[in-house]
């Protein structure tokens with residue numbers, strides 16, 4: 158019996174209302190970001206701490222353009238349970254005993270919204286006595302309503318305050334495999350479904 162989850166359309170492209178940042182622009186910007194990061198850590202070894210799951214594709218592309226010694230570590234944070242399109246507050250799971258003491262840690266996330274996720278990670282990592290902690294996000298949402306937001310050291314693109322998917326970012330677990338950063342059709346967002354996302 159086929160137990161695969163299905164949507165009403167056969168192609169995910171049909172669920173996309175608009176492309177916000179296309180794959181070509183993402184590639185070009187990551188090249189620039191990698192240059193800035195390499196310059197910042199010149200002569201050092203950087204530990205990239207990727208916030209799963211949304212940053213996976215960004216991390217994979219970014220790290221392969223970094224011409225410096227780099228280690229990879231991961232942290233799992235869930236903020237958007239099920240079909241939520243506003244953060245419900247981040248909860249964190251680090252891998253068992255990450256060895257970050259004395260490391261130059263670069264926390265990598267897909268998107269900055271309220272800043273709660275980066276703040277949680279920065280606070281947690283800082284308690285592990287690293288040599289330094291910096292942050293990098295592919296997207297930064299325009300949230301004029303949030304005061305004292307933790308601002309990243311490296312930013313790919315500034316985007317409007319709307320819910321986006323693609324290039325690793327999901328809606329209810331789907332759409333991470335879209336090559337562009339997109340906004341979904343209203344009908345898709347209104348379709349209630351179970352599951353989790355991050």
Ligand code: 5GP
Pocket residue numbers: 208211236237244247266267268269270271272273274275319320321322326327328355
């Ligand atoms: P913050 O903690 O800054 O409010 O939210 C950041 C986290 O929420 C990101 O790691 C990401 O998982 C999720 N997030 C925030 N905005 C969006 C969005 O527009 N689309 C998706 N798919 N996830 C988002």
Ligand code: MG
Pocket residue numbers: 208209210211212234236266267274355
């Ligand atoms: Mg996330």
